Amino acid sequence: MSLPLIASEYRDLNGTSIQILNGPPSSLEFARIVNIARPVLFKGCFSPSTLPALSKWSDEYLMSSMHNRVISVAVTPDGLADALKLGPQGSICFTEPYTQKMPFKTFFESLCPEAKDPPNEVYYLQSQNGNLSSDDISGCEFPALKEDVPGDISWATQALGNNPEAVNLWIGDSRSITSAHSDPYENIYTLVRGQKHFTLLPPTEGWTLQEKSYPHASYIRQSPSSPLTLKESPEQSSSSISWSSIDPTSGNIVSPLLNVLDQAEIQTAEDVFRRNARPIHVSLVEPGDALYLPACWWHHVRQGPIGDEPRGSRKADEDVTIALNWWYDMEMRGSKWVWYSFLRGRLGGDALRDQEEAD
Numbered sequence: 001m002s003l004p005l006i007a008s009e010y011r012d013l014n015g016t017s018i019q020i021l022n023g024p025p026s027s028l029e030f031a032r033i034v035n036i037a038r039p040v041l042f043k044g045c046f047s048p049s050t051l052p053a054l055s056k057w058s059d060e061y062l063m064s065s066m067h068n069r070v071i072s073v074a075v076t077p078d079g080l081a082d083a084l085k086l087g088p089q090g091s092i093c094f095t096e097p098y099t100q101k102m103p104f105k106t107f108f109e110s111l112c113p114e115a116k117d118p119p120n121e122v123y124y125l126q127s128q129n130g131n132l133s134s135d136d137i138s139g140c141e142f143p144a145l146k147e148d149v150p151g152d153i154s155w156a157t158q159a160l161g162n163n164p165e166a167v168n169l170w171i172g173d174s175r176s177i178t179s180a181h182s183d184p185y186e187n188i189y190t191l192v193r194g195q196k197h198f199t200l201l202p203p204t205e206g207w208t209l210q211e212k213s214y215p216h217a218s219y220i221r222q223s224p225s226s227p228l229t230l231k232e233s234p235e236q237s238s239s240s241i242s243w244s245s246i247d248p249t250s251g252n253i254v255s256p257l258l259n260v261l262d263q264a265e266i267q268t269a270e271d272v273f274r275r276n277a278r279p280i281h282v283s284l285v286e287p288g289d290a291l292y293l294p295a296c297w298w299h300h301v302r303q304g305p306i307g308d309e310p311r312g313s314r315k316a317d318e319d320v321t322i323a324l325n326w327w328y329d330m331e332m333r334g335s336k337w338v339w340y341s342f343l344r345g346r347l348g349g350d351a352l353r354d355q356e357e358a359d
């Protein structure tokens with residue numbers, strides 16, 4: 001069976017929208033949802049009684065609680081962390097952000113559109129290392145905020161039979177964008193303030209993103225005060241990284257690839273996506289709303305208001321987005337992981353070949 005046919009059959013059975021439910025599910029209901037492995041938007045999933053951060057995390061509270069506490073912040077020139085970039089040698093690289101230690105106050109004030117001296121770089125709290133779930137307080141960067149966030153979600157923990165692998169805090173503004181990728185976690189993502197905008201694809205359509213392998217690179221500083229520069233990792237010290245070639249919000253090839261592909265290759269790649277993918281767009285705009293994102297679903301994430309309004313004309317609380325997520329390990333037993341691995345293993349050239357065969 002060809003990949004286009006698999007994608008079409010899946011859509012015929014499941015449609016191209018997601019379920020919206022009011023309030024949190026029971027553990028039994030969530031177990032059934034995980035078994036189906038489709039995203040679900042839970043309206044009003046959390047309240048201040050179950051997630052105190054919803055009522056407590058004002059600017060004043062965060063600044064007084066954290067103030068000069070040093071945290072790890074992802075820094076990029078343009079807000080695109082973990083993304084494809086044109087390297088100094090002319091090759092396309094998967095590029096990680098520079099991680100900079102700074103006081104919380106410095107970080108948080110940089111997100112304010114009215115900042116007197118805004119940095120010419122983009123700061124994003126996206127450490128993804130369980131920055132709110134460390135059992136060792138000395139190793140936790142946010143000890144003053146831990147009591148405001150539950151260490152697990154009871155109905156999810158009961159349904160999945162284990163505690164979360166990580167609880168993560170995300171803080172950024174509309175300049176930070178997460179390019180399309182997938183994770184091997186059952187993900188429960190909730191909004192504390194601001195807006196989050198997800199573009200989703202099921203595993204059966206991941207091949208349309210035409211994931212390919214790229215050498216690794218990262219942003220560095222030559223000195224604490226120097227600007228960011230991109231440095232490719234030595235071949236012997238790093239492996240290549242598989243990453244998507246298409247921006248699912250537009251259906252266009254990601255811009256760095258315009259430097260290395262000819263027009264025919266670009267046209268073919270974009271045609272494959274537009275003919276076979278049906279992206280699902282979901283926004284979290286109300287505090288306490290939560291998105292269940294099944295393991296191995298592809299997602300591209302933006303935040304803050306989307307539009308042409310100049311960032312400087314917005315109020316600080318309109319542009320800053322704060323969110324939390326709980327990552328639960330996916331179940332590796334059974335056929336699910338084998339099936340997802342099969343779909344991911346048939347990317348790149350195989351995807352184009354299957355499209356040609358379908359034609």
